């Protein structure tokens with residue numbers, strides 16, 4: 001049984017007219033509940049100690065105490081309510097728990113996370129805390145891994161992640177995203193692959209495949225895959241024109257490398273704002289099914305005690 005962490009039980013009251021489709025998280029879990037190989041666990045709340053491995057302590061404390069100012073709250077895009085605190089802690093804790101589990105079981109995932117627009121000392125673009133950065137840093141600090149790869153295929157650049165790890169050669173950040181989309185002031189990842197508006201499957205995959213092959217030629221101890229599906233044609237915010245098959249082909253490219261190299265893998269969600277939202281839900285759920293297809297054989301060898 002594959003464990004996936006969730007945090008959709010912490011519900012944020014967004015009010016009518018908010019453009020963020022909060023219901024997608026619960027719908028993705030419901031979709032995956034129909035697949036027998038998954039078991040679901042609530043994301044544990046991450047500790048303040050783990051958060052400040054990456055984030056500025058003053059920012060973390062202001063958030064935890066509900067003291068972010070109006071401009072900080074506006075930049076995040078969610079109301080400053082108690083539910084946002086518990087949900088954010090559970091999302092980061094879920095990614096960290098999935099990362100620890102992946103070291104034993106080969107891969108695990110979180111049905112949340114991928115909040116890659118969160119910087120060290122501020123949040124942005126629906127992202128409060130950078131779950132992947134916190135999880136990666138926690139494993140590195142505890143000497144559980146030495147080199148980390150972050151593959152971010154959300155249609156928006158992983159700018160917070162890139163900035164957090166810009167001076168850290170032990171973490172390689174790869175981001176493939178739309179050139180003319182948020183964030184409009186880009187950060188520098190270790191590798192940025194940019195696409196023009198309207199890019200379709202062929203153009204996307206023929207650029208992504210050789211780039212991934214080159215990235216995965218390096219040695220890593222763990223891979224975090226931010227698998228945002230907002231590159232879908234029906235996405236309201238994505239500006240690319242990928243089909244559901246194209247997204248699946250993209251996922252397979254990543255998982256084939258992971259399986260070949262036999263390294264632990266953590267899968268997180270990311271953006272997804274399709275109209276209808278079911279397009280996002282179907283594509284995102286499919287990512288986790290494809291991960292299990294590609295990586296289930298590998299996990300058996302991780303579970304065995306080392307010789």
Ligand SMILES: [Zn+2]
Nearest residue numbers: 154155156271
């Ligand atoms: Zn996005």
